[in-house]
Amino acid sequence: MTARQRALQAFLRGCDVPARVLARDPTGASWLPADLRRWALDDPAAQRTIQRFVAAELALSQAPAPLDDAAFVAAVVERAQRMPRAAAGVDLRATILFVANLLAVVCAAYVLSWAVPGAPEVAGGAVEQALAAAQGAAADAWGLLPGIQGHLAGGIAVLALGVGLLLARRVRLPHTLRA
Amino acid sequence: MARSRAVEAVAAPAAARDPSVRELADMQLVARAQSSADAEAFAELVRRHQARVRGMLLRLCGGDGALADDLAQDVFLRAFRALPRFERRAEFGTWLYRIAYNVFLNHTTRTRRFDPISERTRQREPAPRASHPDRGDVRRDLERAIAQLPVPYRAAVVLYYLRDVSYAEMAEILGLPLGTVKTHLHRARARLREIMLGWDETDDLEEATP
Numbered sequence: 001m002t003a004r005q006r007a008l009q010a011f012l013r014g015c016d017v018p019a020r021v022l023a024r025d026p027t028g029a030s031w032l033p034a035d036l037r038r039w040a041l042d043d044p045a046a047q048r049t050i051q052r053f054v055a056a057e058l059a060l061s062q063a064p065a066p067l068d069d070a071a072f073v074a075a076v077v078e079r080a081q082r083m084p085r086a087a088a089g090v091d092l093r094a095t096i097l098f099v100a101n102l103l104a105v106v107c108a109a110y111v112l113s114w115a116v117p118g119a120p121e122v123a124g125g126a127v128e129q130a131l132a133a134a135q136g137a138a139a140d141a142w143g144l145l146p147g148i149q150g151h152l153a154g155g156i157a158v159l160a161l162g163v164g165l166l167l168a169r170r171v172r173l174p175h176t177l178r179a
Numbered sequence: 180m181a182r183s184r185a186v187e188a189v190a191a192p193a194a195a196r197d198p199s200v201r202e203l204a205d206m207q208l209v210a211r212a213q214s215s216a217d218a219e220a221f222a223e224l225v226r227r228h229q230a231r232v233r234g235m236l237l238r239l240c241g242g243d244g245a246l247a248d249d250l251a252q253d254v255f256l257r258a259f260r261a262l263p264r265f266e267r268r269a270e271f272g273t274w275l276y277r278i279a280y281n282v283f284l285n286h287t288t289r290t291r292r293f294d295p296i297s298e299r300t301r302q303r304e305p306a307p308r309a310s311h312p313d314r315g316d317v318r319r320d321l322e323r324a325i326a327q328l329p330v331p332y333r334a335a336v337v338l339y340y341l342r343d344v345s346y347a348e349m350a351e352i353l354g355l356p357l358g359t360v361k362t363h364l365h366r367a368r369a370r371l372r373e374i375m376l377g378w379d380e381t382d383d384l385e386e387a388t389p
Contacts, residue, residue: 013372049376055317056324056375060340072229076252077222080259 004039008046011036012053019061026054100164107157205271213263221262225255228272231341232279238337239283241326242319250286254279269351272343277352280334287330324374331355332367339364 001009017031028037028050040046200208200223211220232254236247257278258265265274325333331353338349349364350357 009376012376013369052317052375053372056321056372059318059321060336069229070226072233072248072251073222073226076225076229076255076259077218079252080221080256081218083256083260 004036004043005046005049008036008040008049012049017057019058022054022057026051028054097164100160104157104160104164107153107160206267209262209265209267209271213265221259224271228275229255231272231343232275235276235279235337235341236283238322238325239280239333242322246286250282251279254282257282270348273348273351276338276341276344276348277354280352283334284330320375320378324371324378327374328367328370332363332370335360335363336367336371 011033015031021031025031027047028040032040032050036046040050200219203211203220203223205224205227208220208224211217212224229251233247233251236250236254237244240247240250254275258275261278265271325336328336334353335349338344338352344352346357346360350360353360353363355363
């Protein structure tokens with residue numbers, strides 16, 4: 001490949017000429033650098049390269065779409081009518097995300113109130129009393145030691161948080177797009 | 180089985196369709212489809228957007244029209260299912276393009292895992308060159324060249340050439356920052372030209388060889 005051919009290809013690779021200009025002036029009289037243009041006029045291979053470049057750019061800028069197709073629309077509508085629709089405002093993944101995060105917060109509060117001496121009293125100790133009662137009930141029911149319960153609750157909190165974070169990454173559904 | 184009213188309405192010529200539906204804006208149609216599950220409103224949305232969604236998928240699928248239409252049907256059915264949850268904070272078209280991109284991504288993930296042949300078909304040879312480029316050949320070569328781009332570049336270049344999609348909307352559809360979209364687009368266009376100019380070079384060399 002000659003230096004001029006390389007120069008032409010380098011120019012075409014980087015050039016940013018609007019499609020309407022290419023359509024009006026496919027030979028490059030107004031957008032090719034003068035030296036390349038003069039050379040291209042006498043070089044059939046260069047002319048072919050320019051023609052193909054212009055044709056590809058114009059094809060790109062034209063709608064590739066098939067024309068309106070009533071059969072396609074009818075097929076979609078027919079299939080849609082046999083299909084159940086989501087209830088408004090209910091999203092399974094969002095619901096799981098909410099429940100997982102709620103569980104994580106509850107477990108974290110439980111671990112904090114149980115494991116940290118002098119943790120601040122909430123609502124006059126009502127929460128602590130309720131948690132202590134729940135802890136006692138769990139110990140009675142499952143025979144667990146307080147230490148095991150703490151680890152268990154911590155583990156559930158981490159697991160729930162993990163599930164919540166994992167879902168949070170995937171929960172950006174199209175309907176949440178902002179304008 | 181008797182065809183429903185909505186299907187009959189869709190199959191009817193434009194002049195015979197309910198004019199009140201045809202005159203509504205997208206968001207009004209969405210509201211009607213959401214509130215009363217108005218099938219005619221949904222059908223009108225499909226009719227308005229199908230050409231662009233199918234065109235987008237046609238290019239993403241490297242010119243495979245049958246596959247593009249299958250995926251496009253899936254896009255509209257997913258949209259129909261999710262329509263009650265569409266919050267109307269984005270344009271309906273942007274929402275649809277995002278669903279279309281997700282459907283395409285799911286398809287490529289599945290086919291890469293289970294069907295290595297489809298990867299090979301992406302690498303098909305371009306059409307032999309004539310001295311004057313034929314429109315059909317150029318289009319087919321373009322589709323093959325687009326199919327050779329990495330998926331994020333491919334999506335950027337396809338969306339860019341859909342005339343009604345802004346950079347901001349492209350960023351929303353692709354789930355990428357605006358700067359990344361512009362970089363992808365710049366690189367995609369350069370790569371696309373490189374592929375196509377490379378084919379020209381090979382052909383010219385073959386022509387020159389006796």
